[in-house]
Structures are given as structure tokens and as C-alpha cells.
Amino acid sequence: MSDPVNHPAHYKLFPGQEAIDIIRAALTPEEFRGYLKGNALKYRLRAGNKDDLQQDINKAEWYRLRLISEAAKAAAELVEWPEVADINGHIQP
Numbered sequence: 001m002s003d004p005v006n007h008p009a010h011y012k013l014f015p016g017q018e019a020i021d022i023i024r025a026a027l028t029p030e031e032f033r034g035y036l037k038g039n040a041l042k043y044r045l046r047a048g049n050k051d052d053l054q055q056d057i058n059k060a061e062w063y064r065l066r067l068i069s070e071a072a073k074a075a076a077e078l079v080e081w082p083e084v085a086d087i088n089g090h091i092q093p
Contacts, residue, residue, distance in 0.1 A: 005058045027075055036067040
């Protein structure tokens, strides 16, 4: 059975890949986060006008949570810990 929120059948393009995987590969991380943000907003704005109201809200939430996850990954990559020396001047790993 198809999951219209998490894994819609019409987005399954190839075995093991969905449209969002192709989109992510084609965009920069920043562009992909913009795509996720735009889709979250789109589904909230049109909630109940195209598909079921709850389904649209669930889709908006799916995109919002994916955006948070992608933003957290990007933030973690930016963290660079400075080298720290002990009292004897030895660099700590």
C-alpha cells in the first residue's frame, strides 16, 4: 500500500530512489533547504484545497521536519573545534 505522505507512489522513480533524492542530488545544500521550506509553506497554504486537509498538513510537517534535519546536518558540518593544548603545551586530540 502506498503512503501518500512519506512515500507517495507517484514519486518512486527508480528502485530505491524517489523524486526527492534526485532533487537533493541536483541542488546545493542551501538550495535544497529552500526547496524544503517552500514545500512546507505550499502544503500549509493550500491545506484542504487539493487533497485531504489532514494529509496536506502531514505533508507540510514532513517537509518541515526534513528541513530541520537538513539544517542540523549543515550546522554540524560548520562546527570546527579549535585545537586545545594541555598545561604542558601538548595538543589534545
